[in-house]
Amino acid sequence: MADNSRRPLLRTLIGRVLRRHRLDQERTLAEVARAAAVSVPYLSEVERGRKEPSSEILAAVCDALQIELSDLLAEVGHELVEHRAPVFRLAPVAPVTPQTPGRFGGGSVMLLAA
Incomplete structure (x- = not known):
């Protein structure tokens, strides 16, 4: 099961983006709530x-x-992507062939990770 403890809730990201737009417009909660016909506490x-x-x-x-x-949903989508857990993929490995003399020693395998 995936660890969702660090993944933000959708409602948190929606609220964050809405607040950012309101503050960028230098508007109060009361102004936006009135224009949207919702209560200030609810907004x-x-x-x-x-x-x-x-x-x-x-x-x-x-x-x-x-x-x-x-646009709101696109911004929320971008924030979701930023919080996505990293995906690690293994690089393809060359087939095992008889050891070339002088390379890495007898029969050893080298795995590099970034």
């Missing part, structure tokens, strides 16, 4: 990743921030 919970907003709420908040929902 605050969404930004902090404590509430999982519906698609309707996300669309309303994106409209209030004048960003496309697809």
